[in-house]
Each structure stands twice: as structure tokens, then as C-alpha cells.
Amino acid sequence: MSSETTHRSHEAPAAEIASFVSNLTYDGVPADAVRIAERCFVDTVGVTLAGAVEGAGETAATAMRATGEDGGPASVLGRGTTASAVGAAFVNGTAGHGLDFDDVSDGVNGHPSVTLVAPTLAVGEAVGASGRAALTAFVAGFETECYLTAPISPDHYAAGWHATSTIGTFGAAAAAASLLDLDEERTAHAINIAASMPAGLKRNFGTMTKPMHAGQAARSGVTAAYLAADGFTADYDAIRDSKGFIELYGGTDDPDFDAMHSLGDHWAITEYGVGVKKYPCCYFTHTGITAASRLMGEHDLDAEDVVAVDVLASRGAGDALHNDDPDTGLKGKFSMQYSIASAIARDRVGLAAFDDENVDDPAVQAVREKVSFDTDPTVPYGSYTTTVTIETVDGSHSKTLDEPEGTHDNPLSEAELREKFLMCADRALDRYESERLYEAVNDLRGCGDVSDIF
Structure with missing residues (x-):
């Protein structure tokens, strides 16, 4: 989209979003934004495959079959089945977030790609979209997500809303409207319909x-x-009015x-980008995990010699x-104490650290009991x-880090991203299939029909 494009006033955000989305073309997207988006597809497809064969992802797929939603134009990743675009978006979105290994962004105070890749692939397969259209x-x-x-922000998140879900609803609507090639009026209706759908409580973390x-x-x-495409209507501005x-x-x-910036004149995806997770747990634990791991290595510390561990982080x-004191792997993903203890007691904090049967590992629990966690109001x-x-018994060692590894400004290398993809995909596919899929998604812009990938 050209910087000369005339945008509507922020007095009517839905109208500005509709103008931007309905007029955006692949050639109007900056080249560096295209590559960021491609990397987001790589990471999200990988973690979705891993999440599809266990926990919430597996259960969501089973529940969908029980409701008779099996069969349709869209693939249910990692399951070898298909569903309607709506059903596949739900199951793949749930699986993609099931291990909390999907990317994050400060621009949305949450996880952007999991609410975008799932609907984009589902609708993309249904309409035979190209990789460029998907991007x-x-x-x-x-x-759209960053704009809203x-x-x-951050008051919405601090109030108890899970921004991934609430804000993600609008992003998913915008992505789907783009693929359905809705005009400006119907795209505006899609966004305003979506305004009646957001939900998601942090209490359920x-x-x-x-x-x-x-x-x-x-x-x-x-x-x-889809409702807007068939003429369903909503209030003119259910967002700001x-x-x-x-x-x-x-x-x-x-x-x-x-x-709020002018959409198309300012690109949030190149400013904020995404943080690709190195560890399969809440991103707020990642800086602490890295700090603890480095302290253990730099000072050649032994977990058995640890007397106490103090962690100080933000109110968020x-x-x-x-x-x-988590008793399940899911709860462990949202425990600073358990995550730090895992970093100290184990060589690495990987997917297995959050399997239910490993949460009570005596070595990790011995350290967890010594970890205290507090927040810094400054x-x-x-x-x-x-x-x-x-x-430790021999002295005290401290480290402060401001950012986790894998941020937008310090991204995982191409080799590291590929390694993560294969580690995740191998849980659902054999290595040949994993490598083939990586190559296809990593060059999504060259794909003529996203259905061919799956």
C-alpha cells in the first residue's frame, strides 16, 4: 500500500482497518515484512504440529469430531484429517498455542501469529489462495492487531483480559476478509461483527x-x-463508539x-516484529531462564550447592x-519458580520439562523450593x-537481563529456527515429511496454492 493512500480518521477505527485491509496487496507489503511473516508461518506451523498430538490440541480435535465437524476443505495439522474452515481454524489455533511455544509481540501484548496463521491457512485452503495471498x-x-x-495497552491486559484472544479476534477477521477479497464495506462489517466476539480471561492461564x-x-x-461476505451487518463503529x-x-x-498510527504508512510488523520462543513456556520466564542458565555456566555452579534463588521481575x-508450586506441566509453564528451577537443575528447558510426569522431578523440586519470586514496581x-x-555455599552470583533470546532485534538464526521447527514437527511427522514441510513453508511466497503444502 502506498504511503500516499488516504486513510480515514481514527475516530472510526473499523473504517480505517477496512480501507487498509481491502486495498492491501502483496506488492504493497515491505520486503522485510514479508520475510518476517514467512518466519512466523514456519514457527507457528511447527509448534502447531507439536501441539496437535497432545493436550489441548489433541482434545480439541477429538471434540470437533464428536460434534460432527469432520470433513471439509481445510487441513487439521498433525491429525491427517480435514474440517470446515471454521473448525480447522479453531483446532489449529488451539494446538498452536497448546504448548505455549508460539511467538509473541510487544505490539499486541500477546501471541500474534497463532491467531493469524490458523485462520489464514484454513481460509486459504478453502479458497485456493497462493502463498503470497496468505502472507x-x-x-x-x-x-490490525497492533493498531487496536x-x-x-497495557491496561487491557492488566485488567485481566488475555489479549491474544481478545485482540486476536480482530486480526483473524482481517486476515480472513483479505483472503475472501471482501470490499471495504463488507470488511468493515467483518471487523464490527468481530467486536462482539472477543473473550479470554487470564485467570485460565x-x-x-x-x-x-x-x-x-x-x-x-x-x-x-464469512458472515460479512454473505451480507451480515453490524454497527458502523462497534469499536470506538x-x-x-x-x-x-x-x-x-x-x-x-x-x-494509533496510520495503517500502511507505518508498519508495526517491522517495528515490533515477533519474539520467537526458545523455551516452551510463558515469555515472562525466558529472561530469567537465560540469566539462571548463564550464571550456572559462567560460575561452574552445581545445583546441589544452591542455597537460595531470588528472582525479581516486572508486574506483568x-x-x-x-x-x-505447579502440579501439572501446563501450570509449570506459568511458574517462575518451576521454570528457573528447571534451568538450574537441567541442562536445558525443553518440551519434556513440561510433561506432567516430569513436573515432580526430585532434582527440580529440590531447587524450586529454594526459589523466591517478587516484582519490582520501578x-x-x-x-x-x-x-x-x-x-550457593561458596557465595552469591547475580545477573540482570533486559530481553530474552530470539527477540525481533536479536532473532533466532535461520539454523536455529529450522532446528526448532524440526524438533516440533517430528512429534507429529517423520523426519522426511518434517524437512519437506519446512522447505515449503519457508518459501511460502513461492507457493501457488497453500493446499499443495498440506
């Missing part, structure tokens, strides 16, 4: 319902777009509408990580800055 739809959804997050939030957002967005989304979901602070981390709410202090 364009992804970017349309990403920009800006005026209410640490359970299967948390990943279901992502599937729900994907399903709701696809539903909104009185009693609309921003007023009801924004939190206690007044929204900052000046933070405190809000998300409320499981001091650190910005959503900051990843974390200080870890390990006290």
Missing part, C-alpha cells in the same frame, strides 16, 4: 482453556468474515488514541505467573527485565 492476509491481520492494541483462547479467536474471526469494544475492554485508564510477569509493567540471584 498479505497475515500482514493485514498483524497490523495501541490505545488500550495454566489450563487447557488458555490455548483454547487462541483457537476461539481464530474461529471467531473466520466466522465474522459509546459502549463499544475500546470503552468496555480498555481498562480503567483513558485510551490513548494518539498511539507477576500477573501472568501465579503458580508457585520496572515498566510489561518489561521482560529480570534479575536472578543465586546464592
Whole structure:
């Protein structure tokens, strides 16, 4: 989209989104944004395959079959089955978030790609979209999510909403509208229909319902777009007008509408990008895990010599990580104490660390009991800055890190991203299939029909 494009006023966000989404073409997306989006597909497809064969992803697929939604134009990843676009978006979105290994972005205060890749692939397969069309739809959804997050962040998240689900609903609707080639009027209706669909409580973190939030957002967005395509209508601006989304979901602070940029003139995907997770747990634990691991290596420490561990992080981390003594792998993903203990007691914090049967590992539990976690009110709410202090029988060692590994500014290398993809995909496919799929998704722009990939 040209920077000369005339945009509507932020007084009517749905109209501005509709103008942007309905006019966006592949050639209008910056080249670096295309590659970021491609990497997002690689990472998200990989973690979706891993999540499809266990836990929330497996259960969602089973439940879908029980409701008679089997069969249709869209693939259910890792299951060898198909479903309607709506059903596949739900199951794949849930599986993609099932292991909490999917990417994150400060631009949305949550996980953007899992609510975009699932609906994009589902609708893309249904309409025979090209890889370039899928990438364009992804970017349309990403920009929409960041645009709507800006005026209410971080208050929306701090109030208890799971932004991945609430904001993700709009991104999914925008992506689906792009693939369905809706005109500006129907795209606006899709966005305003979506405004009546957001949900997702942070209270459900640490359970299967948390990943279901992502599937729900994907399903709701696809539903909104298909309804609009068939002439379904909504209020002209269910986002900003009185009693609309921003007023009801924004939190206690007044929204900052000046933070909303002109879509297409400013690209959130290149400014914020994504953080690709190195560890399969809440992103707020990642800086602490890295700090603890480095302290253990730099000072040649032994877990048995650890006397106490103090962790200091942001209030956002405190809000998300409320499981001091987890008894399941899902709860362990939202426990600073367990995650740090795993980093200290094990060589690495991988997928197996959060299998239910490994949570009670005596070596990890011995360290977990020595970990204390507190928040620092002087650190910005959503900051990843974390200080870890390990006290041993021979002395005390401390390290403060501001960012996890794999951020937008310090991304995983191509080799590291491929390694993560194969590690995840191998849980559902054989190695030959995993490698073939990696090559196809990694060059998504060269795909004539996304159905061919699956």
C-alpha cells in the first residue's frame, strides 16, 4: 500500500482497518515484512504440529469430531484429517498455542501469529489462495492487531483480559476478509461483527482453556468474515463508539488514541516484529531462564550447592505467573519458580520439562523450593527485565537481563529456527515429511496454492 493512500480518521477505527485491509496487496507489503511473516508461518506451523498430538490440541480435535465437524476443505495439522474452515481454524489455533511455544509481540501484548496463521491457512485452503495471498492476509491481520492494541495497552491486559484472544479476534477477521477479497464495506462489517466476539480471561492461564483462547479467536474471526461476505451487518463503529469494544475492554485508564498510527504508512510488523520462543513456556520466564542458565555456566555452579534463588521481575510477569508450586506441566509453564528451577537443575528447558510426569522431578523440586519470586514496581509493567540471584555455599552470583533470546532485534538464526521447527514437527511427522514441510513453508511466497503444502 502506498504511503500516499488516504486513510480515514481514527475516530472510526473499523473504517480505517477496512480501507487498509481491502486495498492491501502483496506488492504493497515491505520486503522485510514479508520475510518476517514467512518466519512466523514456519514457527507457528511447527509448534502447531507439536501441539496437535497432545493436550489441548489433541482434545480439541477429538471434540470437533464428536460434534460432527469432520470433513471439509481445510487441513487439521498433525491429525491427517480435514474440517470446515471454521473448525480447522479453531483446532489449529488451539494446538498452536497448546504448548505455549508460539511467538509473541510487544505490539499486541500477546501471541500474534497463532491467531493469524490458523485462520489464514484454513481460509486459504478453502479458497485456493497462493502463498503470497496468505502472507498479505497475515500482514493485514498483524497490523490490525497492533493498531487496536495501541490505545488500550497495557491496561487491557492488566485488567485481566488475555489479549491474544481478545485482540486476536480482530486480526483473524482481517486476515480472513483479505483472503475472501471482501470490499471495504463488507470488511468493515467483518471487523464490527468481530467486536462482539472477543473473550479470554487470564485467570485460565495454566489450563487447557488458555490455548483454547487462541483457537476461539481464530474461529471467531473466520466466522465474522464469512458472515460479512454473505451480507451480515453490524454497527458502523462497534469499536470506538459509546459502549463499544475500546470503552468496555480498555481498562480503567483513558485510551490513548494518539498511539494509533496510520495503517500502511507505518508498519508495526517491522517495528515490533515477533519474539520467537526458545523455551516452551510463558515469555515472562525466558529472561530469567537465560540469566539462571548463564550464571550456572559462567560460575561452574552445581545445583546441589544452591542455597537460595531470588528472582525479581516486572508486574506483568507477576500477573501472568501465579503458580508457585505447579502440579501439572501446563501450570509449570506459568511458574517462575518451576521454570528457573528447571534451568538450574537441567541442562536445558525443553518440551519434556513440561510433561506432567516430569513436573515432580526430585532434582527440580529440590531447587524450586529454594526459589523466591517478587516484582519490582520501578520496572515498566510489561518489561521482560529480570534479575536472578543465586546464592550457593561458596557465595552469591547475580545477573540482570533486559530481553530474552530470539527477540525481533536479536532473532533466532535461520539454523536455529529450522532446528526448532524440526524438533516440533517430528512429534507429529517423520523426519522426511518434517524437512519437506519446512522447505515449503519457508518459501511460502513461492507457493501457488497453500493446499499443495498440506
